[in-house]
Amino acid sequence: MIEATVEIPTKDGKTTTFITHPERGGPFPVVIFYMDAPAIREELRDMARRLGTSGYYVMLPNMYYRAGVMELGPINPDPESPERKRMFELMHSLNIPLVMEDTRGLLAYAETQKAANTKIIGTVGYCMSGRYAVNAATHFGDRVKAAASIYGTHLATDQPDSPHLAAQKTKAELYFACAETDIYAPQEIIEQVKAGMKGSNNEVEIYPGTHHGFAFPKRPVYDRDAAERHWERLLALYRRNLVN
Numbered sequence: 001m002i003e004a005t006v007e008i009p010t011k012d013g014k015t016t017t018f019i020t021h022p023e024r025g026g027p028f029p030v031v032i033f034y035m036d037a038p039a040i041r042e043e044l045r046d047m048a049r050r051l052g053t054s055g056y057y058v059m060l061p062n063m064y065y066r067a068g069v070m071e072l073g074p075i076n077p078d079p080e081s082p083e084r085k086r087m088f089e090l091m092h093s094l095n096i097p098l099v100m101e102d103t104r105g106l107l108a109y110a111e112t113q114k115a116a117n118t119k120i121i122g123t124v125g126y127c128m129s130g131r132y133a134v135n136a137a138t139h140f141g142d143r144v145k146a147a148a149s150i151y152g153t154h155l156a157t158d159q160p161d162s163p164h165l166a167a168q169k170t171k172a173e174l175y176f177a178c179a180e181t182d183i184y185a186p187q188e189i190i191e192q193v194k195a196g197m198k199g200s201n202n203e204v205e206i207y208p209g210t211h212h213g214f215a216f217p218k219r220p221v222y223d224r225d226a227a228e229r230h231w232e233r234l235l236a237l238y239r240r241n242l243v244n
Contacts, residue, residue, distance in 0.1 A: 004020075017106065031121070138169040
């Protein structure tokens with residue numbers, strides 16, 4: 001496997017981006033991996049590597065670069081802790097237009113790379129970034145063929161760019177993996193997403209017995225069986241849609 005960490009120019013600066021892809025057989029479909037709120041860490045790089053070994057040019061950008069933040073380190077679970085408050089502050093500093101602008105920069109960079117096929121793109125977003133993965137499919141609909149939200153948040157809002165409305169705006173196949181117990185995406189929100197996907201070939205799947213964050217090996221809520229199921233679903237989604 002090839003690995004690199006590069007500074008990718010954006011409209012607002014440069015985002016440090018971890019890239020991994022196979023050594024042979026390219027160019028590879030591009031997968032943009034949008035991080036969760038606790039920021040870049042080795043856990044996410046390992047997940048990017050796992051994706052890359054399946055035959056993709058994976059890009060994991062630091063989404064907090066505007067604040068000059070790369071890694072947050074361990075997050076204290078206490079809601080009143082300075083670390084957790086800082087994480088939420090950073091998370092709320094982002095929005096869909098900003099992240100779509102960053103995505104434009106990522107794709108512009110990938111277009112210069114022989115190993116990347118930017119005509120075929122998949123996205124995945126965890127936690128705060130589920131909505132960004134889905135919006136990439138509506139904003140770059142000519143290239144994004146598949147998008148996955150893994151226990152995403154803000155999936156049904158009163159805004160026109162709400163993820164639950166995305167089926168009307170993209171031909172990409174969408175997949176929503178949802179935890180059964182999730183204070184950030186309660187059942188009533190999931191029902192709105194299901195209603196929005198009705199009549200399409202998109203899927204909203206609830207993972208029984210799980211909590212928000214179940215796919216991350218370093219989290220106390222990690223559920224190995226559910227995490228492996230999410231990998232199976234994600235890779236099958238890409239196999240169906242990211243075809244050279």
